[in-house]
Amino acid sequence: MSLRNAAYIAGAFEHPTRLAPDKTTPQLHAECAAGALADAGLSIEDVDGYFCATDAPGFGPISMVDYLGLRVRHTDSTEMGGCTYIQHVAHAAEAIAAGKCKVALITLAGRPRSENVMRFRPGAPEQAFEQWIGLTNHTSYGMCAVRHMHEFGTTSEQLAWIKVAASHHAQHNEHAMLPKVVSVEDVLESPMIADPLHRLDCCVTTDGGGALVVVAPEIAKTLNRPLIALRGAGEATKGPSGGLGLDLTVSAAARSGPAAFAEAGVTPADIKYASIYDSFTITVLIQLEDLGFCAKGEGGKFVADGNLISGTGKLPFNTDGGGLCNNHPMFRGGITKVIEAVRQLRGEAHPAVQVPNCDLAVATGIGGSLGARHGAATVILERQS
Amino acid sequence: MSDRKLPAPQPNAETETFWDAASNGVLKIKRCGDCNQAHYYPRAICPHCGSAKTEWIDTAGNGEIYSVSVMRRGEGAPFAVAYVTLDEGPAMLTNIVADDFDSLAIGQRVEVVFTPTEDGAPPVPMFTPRGG
Ligand SMILES: [Zn+2]
Numbered sequence: 001m002s003l004r005n006a007a008y009i010a011g012a013f014e015h016p017t018r019l020a021p022d023k024t025t026p027q028l029h030a031e032c033a034a035g036a037l038a039d040a041g042l043s044i045e046d047v048d049g050y051f052c053a054t055d056a057p058g059f060g061p062i063s064m065v066d067y068l069g070l071r072v073r074h075t076d077s078t079e080m081g082g083c084t085y086i087q088h089v090a091h092a093a094e095a096i097a098a099g100k101c102k103v104a105l106i107t108l109a110g111r112p113r114s115e116n117v118m119r120f121r122p123g124a125p126e127q128a129f130e131q132w133i134g135l136t137n138h139t140s141y142g143m144c145a146v147r148h149m150h151e152f153g154t155t156s157e158q159l160a161w162i163k164v165a166a167s168h169h170a171q172h173n174e175h176a177m178l179p180k181v182v183s184v185e186d187v188l189e190s191p192m193i194a195d196p197l198h199r200l201d202c203c204v205t206t207d208g209g210g211a212l213v214v215v216a217p218e219i220a221k222t223l224n225r226p227l228i229a230l231r232g233a234g235e236a237t238k239g240p241s242g243g244l245g246l247d248l249t250v251s252a253a254a255r256s257g258p259a260a261f262a263e264a265g266v267t268p269a270d271i272k273y274a275s276i277y278d279s280f281t282i283t284v285l286i287q288l289e290d291l292g293f294c295a296k297g298e299g300g301k302f303v304a305d306g307n308l309i310s311g312t313g314k315l316p317f318n319t320d321g322g323g324l325c326n327n328h329p330m331f332r333g334g335i336t337k338v339i340e341a342v343r344q345l346r347g348e349a350h351p352a353v354q355v356p357n358c359d360l361a362v363a364t365g366i367g368g369s370l371g372a373r374h375g376a377a378t379v380i381l382e383r384q385s
Numbered sequence: 386m387s388d389r390k391l392p393a394p395q396p397n398a399e400t401e402t403f404w405d406a407a408s409n410g411v412l413k414i415k416r417c418g419d420c421n422q423a424h425y426y427p428r429a430i431c432p433h434c435g436s437a438k439t440e441w442i443d444t445a446g447n448g449e450i451y452s453v454s455v456m457r458r459g460e461g462a463p464f465a466v467a468y469v470t471l472d473e474g475p476a477m478l479t480n481i482v483a484d485d486f487d488s489l490a491i492g493q494r495v496e497v498v499f500t501p502t503e504d505g506a507p508p509v510p511m512f513t514p515r516g517g
Contacts, residue, residue, distance in 0.1 A: 011462065037415055050491060118495045125399075125426075125428070126426055127395075128394035128395050128397075128400060128404075128426075129394070129400075129425075129426040129477075129478070130426075131392050131394070132391040132392050132394065132480075132502065132509045133479060133480055134456065134461060134464055134466065134480070135466050135478065136456070136459075138454075138456060139454040139455075139456050139466035140454075140466075142454030142466075142468070143452040143453065143466065143468065144452070145454075146452045146453060146454055146491070147451070147452040147491070150452070150491045187399055191457070191458065192457045192458075193456075193457060193458050194455065194456045194457060194458075194466075195453075195454050195455045195457070196454075197454075240476065241432060241433075241466075242422075242423075242424030242425065242431075242432040242433055242475060243423075243424055243425040243470075243471075243474070243475025243476040243477055244422060244423075244424070244430075244433065244474060244475060244476075245471070246468060246476040248451075248452055248468070298446045307490060342386055371452075372478065374411065
């Protein structure tokens with residue numbers, strides 16, 4: 001069974017808030033759900049499948065289905081860190097193809113700026129061997145960047161271009177956390193956080209969320225919305241694997257990406273727009289290589305000189321400003337990657353960043369910790385007439 | 386050397402031999418009796434082949450830096466996070482103890498230095514430049 005055309009994204013909603021001291025996390029989930037359903041032209045009564053992950057408070061779908069007032073016959077609480085919601089699109093399509101639901105709702109929300117949120121759950125098998133190291137995402141991704149520079153001569157200037165491109169897009173997004181255009185020099189002169197990553201190599205932290213509505217083909221065709229089909233999907237996980245064969249320059253996207261392209265029957269050269277998870281600049285560079293937009297080690301040259309800027313570069317990416325400048329709700333950028341890809345395919349992105357005739361897009365992400373254990377999820381989306 | 390508070394490791398049935406050895410200044414890893422490959426962190430079942438015939442071996446505690454990133458901001462900074470590839474094969478995630486973090490580099494030879502955590506709890510295996 002292939003997921004090609006098995007399901008369509010009918011609704012997509014990004015919460016406009018970036019700071020929500022006076023709302024609750026379940027409330028944000030509910031507002032996102034309402035936004036995505038309104039976007040699709042559907043109502044809460046139409047939802048018969050619900051997808052959430054550990055950002056949802058309480059006991060996953062058991063708490064949230066009841067809170068939201070859903071009546072569903074299928075739930076899924078697959079957890080893959082920040083890229084979870086890209087994976088949820090594919091899992092929703094699987095459930096739809098298997099006849100388990102027809103209208104799947106996916107929600108993400110959280111308030112890391114307004115409340116203490118637990119990012120990691122205790123009891124992992126590696127805990128005693130790693131907890132004392134003080135490993136944060138900064139040093140984890142920093143080690144990947146150090147190794148990439150060592151093996152391929154990648155430079156901080158090249159990484160900075162990724163932030164520069166994101167900032168060029170964010171200036172057109174009224175909701176962006178960091179709407180100011182920055183230069184390569186701005187990035188390099190920002191404080192060093194963890195070698196070689198500067199503050200402006202890192203994504204923002206925001207309160208907020210988003211939601212998606214994935215529907216069966218026969219439902220999609222009754223709605224008054226552009227048809228955005230899932231054309232292919234892939235997922236993978238990667239870790240130190242007992243310490244043998246460690247390679248921090250390659251991510252799990254080296255497997256999720258090719259799997260998605262193979263299922264879709266297209267190649268990176270066919271892609272008009274790319275949403276690439278940007279927790280850090282290095283995250284983008286490694287995924288671009290792993291998805292095959294350039295050869296391994298050539299990512300630095302590929303991203304330099306504005307090549308990711310819509311309108312001037314060869315591969316417009318993260319035209320909402322991405323996690324680097326716009327939004328990274330609850331430390332999880334997967335859902336906004338899908339949302340901006342849907343906007344592009346519908347022709348509903350900001351006119352200054354809209355890619356002409358955008359009919360094929362990729363959304364890909366990394367969840368967890370790139371330098372330690374992580375997952376990757378990739379979807380290829382297509383606008384059909 | 387950083388003044389970070391180090392959480393005490395909690396030994397369990399799979400790992401207490403490792404932590405007992407650490408208290409005696411020995412870095413142990415596991416090797417598989419079936420596929421003959423070593424692994425870290427230690428498990429009862431070999432992550433390379435699924436065999437239950439895993440055995441403890443003593444390492445010499447020497448290796449080289451695979452990658453290193455120095456945390457420059459926040460509590461306890463600066464401190465260095467690294468992967469060290471042991472001469473016995475496996476790479477391990479660890480800290481590098483050094484006077485000059487700027488001098489740390491990929492390929493640099495390092496040796497284990499067990500660093501105390503809390504009173505009565507086992508020390509943890511960090512590394513430091515050899516002859517440094
Ligand atoms: Zn084995």
